[in-house]
Amino acid sequence: xxxxxxxxxxxxxxxxxxxxxxxxxxxxxxxxxxxxxxxxxxxxxxxxxxxxxxxxxxxxxxxxxxxxxxxxxxxxxxxxxxxxxxxxxxxxxxxxxxxxxxxxxxxxxxxxxxxxxxxxxxxxxxxxxxxxxxxxxxxxxxxxxxxxxxxxxxxxxxxxxxxxxxxxxxxxxxxxxxxxxxxxxxxxxxxxxxxxxxxxxxxxxxxxxxxxxxxxxxxxxxxxxxxxxxxxxxxxxxxxxxxxxxxxxxxxxxxxxxxxxxxxxxxxxxxxxxxxxxxxxxxxxxxxxxxxxxxxxxxxxxxxxxxxxxxxxxxxxxxxxxxxxxxxxxxxxxxxxxxxxxxxxxxxxxxxxxxxxxxxxxxxxxxxxxxxxxxxxxxxxxxxxxxxxxxxxxxxxxxxxxxxxxxxxxxxxxxxxxxxxxxxxxxxxxxxxxxxxxxxxxxxxxxxxxxxxxxxxxxxxxxxxxxxxxxxxxxxxxxxxxxxxxxxxxxxxxxxxxxxxxxxxxxxxxxxxxxxxxxxxxxxxxxxxxxxxxxxxxxxxxxxxxxxxxxxxxxxxxxxxxxxxxxxxxxxxxxxxxxxxxxxxxxxxxxxxxxxxxxxxxxxxxxxxxxxxxxxxxxxxxxxxxxxxxxxxxxxxxxxxxxxxxxxxxxxxxxxxxxxxxxxxxxxxxxxxxxxxxx
Amino acid sequence: xxxxxxxxxxxxxxxxxxxxxxxxxxxxxxxxxxxxxxxxxxxxxxxxxxxxxxxxxxxxxxxxxxxxxxxxxxxxxxxxxxxxxxxxxxxxxxxxxxxxxxxxxxxxxxxxxxxxxxxxxxxxxxx
Numbered sequence: 001x002x003x004x005x006x007x008x009x010x011x012x013x014x015x016x017x018x019x020x021x022x023x024x025x026x027x028x029x030x031x032x033x034x035x036x037x038x039x040x041x042x043x044x045x046x047x048x049x050x051x052x053x054x055x056x057x058x059x060x061x062x063x064x065x066x067x068x069x070x071x072x073x074x075x076x077x078x079x080x081x082x083x084x085x086x087x088x089x090x091x092x093x094x095x096x097x098x099x100x101x102x103x104x105x106x107x108x109x110x111x112x113x114x115x116x117x118x119x120x121x122x123x124x125x126x127x128x129x130x131x132x133x134x135x136x137x138x139x140x141x142x143x144x145x146x147x148x149x150x151x152x153x154x155x156x157x158x159x160x161x162x163x164x165x166x167x168x169x170x171x172x173x174x175x176x177x178x179x180x181x182x183x184x185x186x187x188x189x190x191x192x193x194x195x196x197x198x199x200x201x202x203x204x205x206x207x208x209x210x211x212x213x214x215x216x217x218x219x220x221x222x223x224x225x226x227x228x229x230x231x232x233x234x235x236x237x238x239x240x241x242x243x244x245x246x247x248x249x250x251x252x253x254x255x256x257x258x259x260x261x262x263x264x265x266x267x268x269x270x271x272x273x274x275x276x277x278x279x280x281x282x283x284x285x286x287x288x289x290x291x292x293x294x295x296x297x298x299x300x301x302x303x304x305x306x307x308x309x310x311x312x313x314x315x316x317x318x319x320x321x322x323x324x325x326x327x328x329x330x331x332x333x334x335x336x337x338x339x340x341x342x343x344x345x346x347x348x349x350x351x352x353x354x355x356x357x358x359x360x361x362x363x364x365x366x367x368x369x370x371x372x373x374x375x376x377x378x379x380x381x382x383x384x385x386x387x388x389x390x391x392x393x394x395x396x397x398x399x400x401x402x403x404x405x406x407x408x409x410x411x412x413x414x415x416x417x418x419x420x421x422x423x424x425x426x427x428x429x430x431x432x433x434x435x436x437x438x439x440x441x442x443x444x445x446x447x448x449x450x451x452x453x454x455x456x457x458x459x460x461x462x463x464x465x466x467x468x469x470x471x472x473x474x475x476x477x478x479x480x481x482x483x484x485x486x487x488x489x490x491x492x493x494x495x496x497x498x499x500x501x502x503x504x505x506x507x508x509x510x511x512x513x514x515x516x517x518x519x520x521x522x523x524x525x526x527x528x529x530x531x532x533x534x535x536x537x538x539x540x541x542x543x544x545x546x547x548x549x550x551x552x553x554x555x556x557x558x559x560x561x562x563x564x565x566x567x568x569x570x571x572x573x574x575x576x577x578x579x580x581x582x583x584x585x586x587x588x589x590x591x592x593x594x595x596x597x598x599x600x601x602x603x604x605x606x607x608x609x610x611x612x613x614x615x616x617x618x619x620x621x622x623x624x625x626x627x628x629x630x631x632x633x634x635x636x637x638x639x640x641x642x643x644x645x646x647x648x649x650x651x652x653x654x655x656x657x658x659x660x661x662x663x664x665x666x667x668x669x670x671x672x673x674x675x676x677x678x679x
Numbered sequence: 680x681x682x683x684x685x686x687x688x689x690x691x692x693x694x695x696x697x698x699x700x701x702x703x704x705x706x707x708x709x710x711x712x713x714x715x716x717x718x719x720x721x722x723x724x725x726x727x728x729x730x731x732x733x734x735x736x737x738x739x740x741x742x743x744x745x746x747x748x749x750x751x752x753x754x755x756x757x758x759x760x761x762x763x764x765x766x767x768x769x770x771x772x773x774x775x776x777x778x779x780x781x782x783x784x785x786x787x788x789x790x791x792x793x794x795x796x797x798x799x800x801x802x803x804x805x806x
Binding site for chain 1: 688689690691692694695698699711712713715716718719722723733734735736737738746749750762763784785786788
């Protein structure tokens with residue numbers, strides 16, 4: 001018998017799982033810190049954090065990541081003490097624990113990038129060791145006159161904090177109930193197992209405790225088992241019964257108001273917390289390596305290319321044989337719809353809930369609160385918004401920049417806020433909505449001082465336009481970001497050039513600002529939900545075809561010879577045409593690319609109007625041929641990066657067709673007057 | 680063919696254990712993702728071996744063992760505990776609760792394999 005299993009093969013899955021545990025751990029830490037500040041107990045959060053760290057430690061030991069084992073072990077020791085002595089953590093312990101989580105995170109990042117791992121920092125280990133779990137004794141059990149209506153055997157299973165949770169909930173007017181669930185193969189077939197019951201109940205109730213009880217085996221209870229679920233809820237009995245499998249399920253109240261004094265069972269030593277909502281989210285979820293999804297996408301891309309070829313050949317066939325051609329054509333059209341559906345399905349696998357992305361912000365805000373000395377509360381609302389994982393990951397750093405700016409430069413210090421009649425605590429709101437055109441709109445708004453136009457002007461050494469988009473453009477100038485003056489009067493320049501680069505250049509979105517001096521600022525960014533396959537115009541320029549993503553095009557116009565007014569412009573451009581009440585400069589695309597423009601000056605040609613900020617440029621080319629889906633392969637090789645060319649695609653003719661980034665070209669023109677001139 | 684119930688809330692951990700046991704061609708593994716899930720499956724189906732993690736979100740492994748040992752029909756079920764706790768106190772508690780054997784993480788594939796072979800009734804699985 002030979003075993004050649006190398007557990008290191010599990011590293012990829014390991015990293016993903018530890019990543020999830022870490023984000024939950026951070027959430028628990030924030031919860032613990034919050035309770036501590038309000039002087040409340042947080043046994044549950046402490047236990048859950050303990051459990052998470054314990055899981056991380058065990059997994060790390062299996063795949064041989066000793067640095068994490070050491071860190072998790074140290075942190076666990078602090079939490080165990082806090083738990084076993086039924087004492088609270090002291091606030092002094094919070095910071096080292098956060099550091100510990102960050103250090104684990106750093107190891108995870110290093111591992112995923114294939115970098116070597118350092119042993120844990122001695123300073124951090126020493127700090128963790130030094131943390132004394134000295135605290136105040138746990139608050140006296142407020143049991144008092146209320147009593148749980150439970151058999152003694154069940155009652156003994158409850159930990160003190162669970163009992164308190166049930167009784168407090170009753171005191172606060174929520175319903176505290178008990179449901180008995182008897183599993184059976186028949187119920188399992190109908191989808192009612194303890195896991196699914198907990199999941200369903202978890203969405204309408206807080207599950208405080210589940211206790212398995214042996215019962216005599218009967219026809220109804222073939223397993224001789226019953227689960228007693230203890231819940232806190234606002235839901236109706238019928239709703240609860242439905243979640244457990246039917247109307248015959250009994251929902252019984254668990255708390256009886258008056259006498260006799262409650263027995264005080266010893267605090268259970270064995271961690272046996274209860275169901276956590278966050279854990280429930282993870283159930284029924286398939287964890288897939290993004291690479292595998294990308295592989296499926298590649299296959300699909302190849303299929304789309306084949307279909308384009310088929311369409312092209314079919315056009316020739318249709319000319320030869322009408323009836324057969326028509327039939328073939330309808331089949332191919334049908335397959336086109338099917339491919340679109342398939343594409344949508346695959347893209348849906350790649351989507352992540354935006355709420356998940358926003359869940360990382362509280363930790364960031366916490367850090368900024370500490371470093372800036374400002375009092376800020378963060379509100380996030382992502383609704384049901386979902387977007388492609390790759391877009392989400394690219395977008396996140398831009399969000400961080402905006403959040404950082406809002407706290408560092410927007411929101412005032414508490415005293416200052418008070419002087420201007422505002423609440424001492426500032427509010428930062430990040431919200432997202434999905435728009436009808438498959439874009440997501442994300443708003444970062446604060447109730448701070450707004451962007452200081454004068455300060456921005458001073459820094460740039462020039463005049464800053466009155467309008468908000470002019471101000472935004474000024475903020476996004478690269479030069480501003482290099483001046484790292486983190487004072488409240490320094491404007492809001494930090495990193496805005498990066499934000500713009502991500503949102504506009506990388507993701508093809510837009511960025512806007514609504515500035516309200518003295519009241520706050522709202523930054524809005526809009527990006528497509530997906531980027532891999534785009535709707536594109538196929539255009540002809542002389543002998544060559546190019547592709548232009550539809551999203552970048554504002555309008556397509558006919559350029560009639562003689563209709564354009566020749567004249568000088570600030571950009572050194574030569575022609576202007578009237579368009580929707582304004583005049584738009586026209587640029588010969590051929591000239592930009594070093595070709596000779598078309599010789600026949602009488603031909604009607606097409607112009608593609610592209611918007612860049614508040615300004616527009618019309619690119620003149622020979623013809624817009626068609627609109628179709630194109631799989632964009634970005635040009636990633638730094639040696640072949642050309643401004644204005646964002647990638648290549650295959651339109652079905654087996655040739656590579658360049659994808660034009662007219663927005664970048666417009667930017668180059670508007671900024672430098674001429675394409676290709678160096679910065 | 681002997682059935683083993685592998686209980687761990689971590690998917691990676693379950694996958695690793697199942698991979699380690701793959702050389703036992705006669706063994707068919709079933710997974711449970713929580714202590715309660717394990718108890719439910721044990722009540723509805725016959726298993727020849729329980730591989731159990733202690734640290735789980737709903738009820739811990741120790742409670743699972745106590746529950747299992749209180750059932751007549753499960754009194755003889757071999758239980759292999761896999762855990763990160765390796766102090767004497769935990770060891771005593773785990774064994775006195777009724778676990779058959781105890782394996783500390785990290786363990787090697789060979790270690791868990793030989794532990795499982797030792798716990799299965801003779802001739803039930805061959806390597």
